[in-house]
Amino acid sequence: MDEITFHTLLHRPGTLVDVGAHDGLITIPLARLPDSRVLAFEPLPPAFARLRSALRAAFGEVPAHVQCHAAALGDHAGEVTLAMPVLDGIAQEQWASTAKDYAAHLSPRVTVERFTVPLLRLDDLAIADLTAMKIDAEGAEYEILRGARDTLLRCRPVLTLEVEERHREGSTWAVPAFLDALGYEVLFELRGEWFPVAALDRATMQRASPDPSVFEASDPYVFVFYALPREDAPGLLARLRGAA
Template structure:
């Protein structure tokens, strides 16, 4: 199971939110789903420029250069540099990349932040969140949207980016009557089965690439009323 497979299988026409769209790896296939309108957020200027070029001529895609959070304002988006080369996939409003080795530098951009709820969208059917540690703020700023629209979600949650995120985000969603699982060996596993010592062992330092095997960082969440439908997506059912 991967994000596009999950979102495609549970797709319903409406607005699909891509938080942390980067180059459009998910924005573009999501835009091809029937009846889909994609609202893509990408605050990193260099990535937003490439995203804009990739989505040119797609009227069903709306691009926004803000970061999503839990309140409107401004934030520092920290972009780590490894021997002077930008590591765009690590750009984060949640961490500053201070205190790492001599090969790691940082470039900061001041970016606008909005809460998804402030847009009062009436028809959100799916949300993908990849915010390098700021996922809790993103879902907290979407509380009313989650209650009103009941979208499915995919979330990249990594303890190396935000300690406690794999506890806090699923707990927040559970309070809104959502189920959160991860997929491993063709089975759904509840988030409570995540062994962080063996499944999420990786360094927060962008110059260090070793990680546990498996490294589980993609989580899938759905409203409890769609539990049977979601569990049928994997032949192994629930672990």
């Protein structure tokens, strides 16, 4: 199941947050859900410009119910360095990260472009009706969730998260553990079946090179995780299974 299908099936009216919106692949479908307000966060300047252009192309203008923030999220407010590897002169935007600097991978083929970007804490926005959240932040997931702790406890949104050991070793342990402490069930889907994160075999399902010049990954490669409030998890999971 892809993230758009997940959020569509479990949609409730309210505020939806897209962290790492890039050029709007998920922002636009979220904005089309009924009675939605979307907050999209994208710190990489060229991607942020394309995000706004994509919204104008999809809706004629950036719609009033979508707010675009040229900022990263974390566990405090201020500024942070966003590092983007450049491979053979081509920007690898999908690897841009506030959690790593790629210094270990510098080579004649790999250089790094750095940006100083605003850093916000989700809790500081005092959102009262958060119903869903998508996080794709190349290793910064833990800090983002720490900065959203009070909002998660108050609003109980559903979440999708891309979490990869290649971006941050130990993250597939730390992120689910943090969510578990907040009363969330963390799951993954594989070949139409749903599994608890405890069933993740990292040696065979999370093996990938951290070097942006090396394209290799295990098969299967499980990196999208789904978090459901524990009090609602049985009913929500039944809905997801019923749609398979």
